[in-house]
Amino acid sequence: MKKIVQGWYILFLLIPILLVVFCSFLTKGSPIDFSFSLEGYKRTLHYGFPFLRSLGYATVVSFLCLLIGFPTAVVIVSSKKWRAMLLFLVILPFWTNFLVRIYGWKIILRQLDLLGTPWAVIIGLTYIYLPFMILPLYSSLERFDSRIYFAARDLGASGLQSIIKVVLPCISPGVRVGLLFVFILTFGDFVVNDLLGGAKNAMIGSSIRDAYLLSRNWPLGASLTVVSTLLLLCVFWIGRKWRSSGT
């Protein structure tokens, strides 16, 4: 039985992922030719802007989510009576299709004349991925001893100083998980950008989708996927270095 279960995941998960890596070294055909080529990787050089846009949005949205998510988690944790109810309120939107929620934003942003701008995309992405920040922050704050915060205040730190210098470092595992979730999800997203942003300002996810489904250039799509994955790994490696040199 264990063999069958393992076999399922090898067939439907591991082999497909290896196929993508394999495809990135092949020649474009219909959909691919089985001859070695680096054409896909050469063409990824033309995708500098989508890569930068994805990185930029992912960075901005991660920090916005932290900025909004932290106070939300604090409000939920410190409400003794309504805690379960407020947590339920954060999770409930998950039960509505996210396309529908994006559609709601489309209506609002059109009224505000923001549709098609980077602001629209940032608002949409922050909205969609905010719960992924709130939930890990909530579970860290639940275990945080609030007396530490009051000690900082007693010793003369302002509210903001105590939060930045004392509370956030104390709950850094939750902060890290939240930032990681939001960064990865935003980086790979193409739906929000497609529906709220301008068609010309592709994020890397849209470029990958188009390579696979529109221009049927699998080696290009596969190369973009491999490069994106490596880029994400680099970002985390730099993040880790920066953190360990900072403390």
Next chain:
Amino acid sequence: MAKLWYIKLIGYFALLFLYLPIAVVIVMSFNSGRREWEGFSLIWYQRLASNTMLADALINSLKVGLISTVFSTILGVIVAYYLIRTRVSKFFKMLVSLPLYIPDIVLGLSSLSLFVLISFPLSIWSITLAHITFCSAFVALVVSSKLALLDKKVELAAKDLGATDRQTIIGVVLPQLKGAIIAAALLSFTLSFDDYVVASFTGGPGSTTLPVRIYSLVKFGVTPEINALSTILFIAAISIALIVARVDSKAFTR
């Protein structure tokens, strides 16, 4: 901390922010106009009832959702059992938790690569296979965290009293996991029913699911029937959520 005015302000604002677009969609579903508010009407609900395109997509989504829920729940529970109650290799652990970490676009395009290379027709069945794979990882996550909390001595007692392995699992382990399995199955259905990204890669003509249909409607025009449909789905989701909250009050906190 919650006494600081800016924490309060941002915190409560964020909770409202989460419901803002949902509220707009619900209000607009009762609008008699297309874009601007022109007065109350139920016209879009009537139009929805005669929209066969959306009905077909809904049926496809329900088919995919139900079938993949049944199989991913079975698969996920088996995985959870192996993870918690038996010794498994690091490779096995990595493999079964992989869908939790890789973005759904990668799941979608890698599944597409497999199906095309083995000439598996792109249909609701290919979507279902991909859904079973990624939903089962979430089922395993939910069920294994509950299983890890169960007292193993109960199972040992059952075996001491002469129960076979199979009898122990069916008669002792599964009943204790009932709540977690229900919660996991619902999560699995929600993931499958809501999925746009994987379905857009692994689906073919004639297998358009509801999210794929909604996406094309939202992208290419204003179709207020979506507002009506979304309102109905939202109310259905809340009702199910409240029913489950009664069955297992911990189902949502995981």
